[in-house]
Amino acid sequence: MKQPSRARLRTPIREQQRLDPSEREAIIAREAVSFFAEYGFEGQTRELAKRLRITQPLLYRYFPSKEALIERVYQDVFVERWKPSWEKVITDRSVPLKARLVHFYREYAEAILTYEWIRLFMFAGLKDLGLNARYLKMLRERAFEKVIEEIRVEYGRPSTDELPVTVLEIEMVWGLHAAIFYLGVRQFIYSMPLETDVNSIIDAKIATFLNGIRPVLPAKALV
Amino acid sequence: MKQPSRARLRTPIREQQRLDPSEREAIIAREAVSFFAEYGFEGQTRELAKRLRITQPLLYRYFPSKEALIERVYQDVFVERWKPSWEKVITDRSVPLKARLVHFYREYAEAILTYEWIRLFMFAGLKDLGLNARYLKMLRERAFEKVIEEIRVEYGRPSTDELPVTVLEIEMVWGLHAAIFYLGVRQFIYSMPLETDVNSIIDAKIATFLNGIRPVLPAKALV
DNA sequence: AGGCTTATTTATCAATTGATCAATTATTGG
DNA sequence: CCAATAATTGATCAATTGATAAATAAGCCT
Numbered sequence: 001m002k003q004p005s006r007a008r009l010r011t012p013i014r015e016q017q018r019l020d021p022s023e024r025e026a027i028i029a030r031e032a033v034s035f036f037a038e039y040g041f042e043g044q045t046r047e048l049a050k051r052l053r054i055t056q057p058l059l060y061r062y063f064p065s066k067e068a069l070i071e072r073v074y075q076d077v078f079v080e081r082w083k084p085s086w087e088k089v090i091t092d093r094s095v096p097l098k099a100r101l102v103h104f105y106r107e108y109a110e111a112i113l114t115y116e117w118i119r120l121f122m123f124a125g126l127k128d129l130g131l132n133a134r135y136l137k138m139l140r141e142r143a144f145e146k147v148i149e150e151i152r153v154e155y156g157r158p159s160t161d162e163l164p165v166t167v168l169e170i171e172m173v174w175g176l177h178a179a180i181f182y183l184g185v186r187q188f189i190y191s192m193p194l195e196t197d198v199n200s201i202i203d204a205k206i207a208t209f210l211n212g213i214r215p216v217l218p219a220k221a222l223v
Numbered sequence: 224m225k226q227p228s229r230a231r232l233r234t235p236i237r238e239q240q241r242l243d244p245s246e247r248e249a250i251i252a253r254e255a256v257s258f259f260a261e262y263g264f265e266g267q268t269r270e271l272a273k274r275l276r277i278t279q280p281l282l283y284r285y286f287p288s289k290e291a292l293i294e295r296v297y298q299d300v301f302v303e304r305w306k307p308s309w310e311k312v313i314t315d316r317s318v319p320l321k322a323r324l325v326h327f328y329r330e331y332a333e334a335i336l337t338y339e340w341i342r343l344f345m346f347a348g349l350k351d352l353g354l355n356a357r358y359l360k361m362l363r364e365r366a367f368e369k370v371i372e373e374i375r376v377e378y379g380r381p382s383t384d385e386l387p388v389t390v391l392e393i394e395m396v397w398g399l400h401a402a403i404f405y406l407g408v409r410q411f412i413y414s415m416p417l418e419t420d421v422n423s424i425i426d427a428k429i430a431t432f433l434n435g436i437r438p439v440l441p442a443k444a445l446v
Numbered sequence: 447a448g449g450c451t452t453a454t455t456t457a458t459c460a461a462t463t464g465a466t467c468a469a470t471t472a473t474t475g476g
Numbered sequence: 477c478c479a480a481t482a483a484t485t486g487a488t489c490a491a492t493t494g495a496t497a498a499a500t501a502a503g504c505c506t
Contacts, residue, residue: 018472018483040349042265044463055485057466066464122345125412126263132413167418175428178405179398186397189348190355195390205398208435212427241453241502267493278455283495448506455500462492470485476478 025062028052033073037116040123041070077120078135081111082142090146097154101147101206106199108143109180113198118184144173151213158221168216176209248285251275256296260339263346264293300343301358304334305365313369320377324370324429329422331366332403336421341407367396374436381444391439399432 019027035048045066049056063069089104112118125132148169149160157163180202186192242250258271268289272279286292312327335341348355371392372383380386403425409415 021483024483040263040265042263045465046463056464057486058484060465061483119349122349122412125408126342126345126349128414130414133415136413136415171419171424174405174409175402178401178408182397182401182405185348189345190359191351191353192356192359196394201394204435208431211434212431244453247453268495269493279494280456280496281454284453289494449504450506451502451504453500453502455498457496457498459494459496461494464489464491466487466489468485468487470483472481472483474479474481476480 021062028059028062028069029072029076032069033077033116033120036070036073036123037119041127073120074124074131077117078131081117082138083107083111087142087146090143090150093150093153097150098206098210100150101210102203104143104147105176105180105202105206109183109198109202113180113184113187115188118181118188122185122189139177140170144170144177147173151210152217155214155217156220157217162221163218166216166218169213172209172213172216175212176205179205244285251282251285251292252295252299255292256300256339256343259293259296259346260342264350296343297347297354300340301354304340305361306330306334310365310369313366313373316373316376320373321429321433323373324433325426327366327370328399328403328425328429332406332421332425335404336407336410338411341404341411345408345412362400363393367393367400370396374433375440378437378440379443380440385444386441389439389441392436395432395436395439398435399428402428 031052032048035051036043039047045059046056049059059066059069063072086104086108089107090100092100095103112121121132121135145160145165148165151157152159183194183198183201187194254275255271258274259266262270268282269279272282282289282292286295309327309331312330313323315323318326335344344355344358368383368388371388374380375382406417406421406424410417
């Protein structure tokens with residue numbers, strides 16, 4: 001942080017030190033996201049400290065344990081990156097349904113198709129913890145079920161209040177979700193660069209999805 | 224470990240010991256598959272030994288290192304479980320195309336939609352090693368490209384020899400693959416039991432796939 | 447039965463690794 | 477400029493963990 005007051009300032013050999021606690025904490029959390037995404041949660045605290053150019057015990061000044069740091073990573077990646085506005089995008093009936101879905105899924109894909117999100121989510125799943133099930137329950141309530149309700153309305157079918165979402169309907173939405181998620185898996189877990197534009201794939205999948213879901217929608221209500 | 228030779232034989236409290244080397248090796252390899260699938264490759268050799276009811280150094284009698292044992296696991300799961308007969312199923316033109324695809328994908332799904340296969344594949348991917356890219360290259364050559372060739376023939380399009388597989392075509396196949404694979408992810412990584420029959424999902428996905436791929440096939444050849 | 451081969455165990459090493467605590471030093475307020 | 481606060485480091489602990497070597501003992505062969 002400090003530049004020796006009277007030293008000739010060539011290349012600043014030493015970088016800053018003694019940061020403001022809130023700043024240091026943010027820096028550690030940010031680097032931890034990148035670090036654990038790369039090495040998994042078995043990544044060593046010493047290695048993380050080295051990347052941060054600090055000593056390993058300093059981590060424990062800011063986080064009581066490695067587990068607490070990992071919890072922070074979950075929070076920053078899986079909770080903070082969910083945008084509540086997406087729920088409004090899905091349900092805004094002043095916009096055509098297909099456009100809404102394209103809007104939502106493009107933005108959602110942009111949020112989760114990152115090295116950090118995809119790998120951390122998979123690491124978390126393999127470790128269990130129930131984090132994934134919890135996240136996907138949230139996703140189902142805030143997105144999947146809303147999508148189905150909007151489709152029901154669009155095609156004049158019974159509301160999901162009258163007739164709960166069926167297994168087949170939810171399975172169709174899962175299929176769309178799988179297609180998007182798998183793009184991330186190919187890139188960031190299999191290290192296979194995509195040869196196509198993500199948005200165009202998403203658009204195509206949504207078109208296929210909207211066609212495919214019609215046959216599995218419940219019959220029109222008897223008014 | 225030993226059963227006193229003249230002891231009255233009630234419940235055989237201790238099991239056998241001093242197995243034939245080939246048998247012991249097979250037992251270790253089998254348990255290692257299950258063990259690493261559960262805990263990942265950071266699972267400890269002592270823990271594995273405990274599950275095998277043997278001591279940890281004995282593992283090193285049969286495998287020179289932990290890494291060698293992991294290689295064996297890869298071999299047994301990813302190489303041995305691929306059935307060459309599948310390639311004949313795909314290309315057997317005495318059978319209708321859709322039936323062939325259903326046949327292949329159902330059997331393939333049965334092979335990979337297991338706790339061991341799905342989790343080990345994901346663990347391997349996160350660790351890198353290029354194993355996944357290698358496997359998927361094999362899958363592309365032995366299955367994906369054959370599938371596309373058969374579809375081309377079915378619809379009277381140019382052979383993949385004349386006109387190589389296009390990005391859009393392969394992307395369609397990836398989509399089908401993703402749908403199947405993701406069923407395994409939901410079950411064995413997210414611990415979310417499926418509410419539907421796998422085969423019926425596969426059948427539906429194949430139907431959708433065959434519809435969706437028509438528009439992306441290259442134009443008919445000018446004969 | 448007895449001895450020999452070798453499968454298996456016991457003991458142990460060296461390197462890691464999460465965590466703790468006291469010493470150090472950068473920075474601020476007076 | 478100096479002293480107090482506290483951010484940062486150095487030293488170190490205890491538990492793990494992959495691996496090795498010597499001791500033990502199971503079971504086959506004659």
